[in-house]
Amino acid sequence: MSERIRLIGWSVAAVVLAALSVPWFLWRxxxxxxxxPVWVWWHVGWLCLTAVVFRVFTRTAWGLGVEGVGGDG
Incomplete structure (x- = not known):
């Protein structure tokens, strides 16, 4: 997979995780x-999901968009 596609994929994953961090639909x-309350369980599940996604990110794409950039030193 090209670096650009991986970068876009991880960016989308980050936006989705951020959007789901606040359970708007569970207010009230x-x-x-x-x-x-159910919203507490939402946060527990969301934190577990975020931890798994972050672990996969650190194992597979940690330097994505940073490493391999032109010869600045």
């Missing part, structure tokens, strides 16, 4: 699951 929801 008073549903409770296992003793906690």
């Amino acid at each position: 929801a008073d549903t409770v699951a296992v003793g906690l």
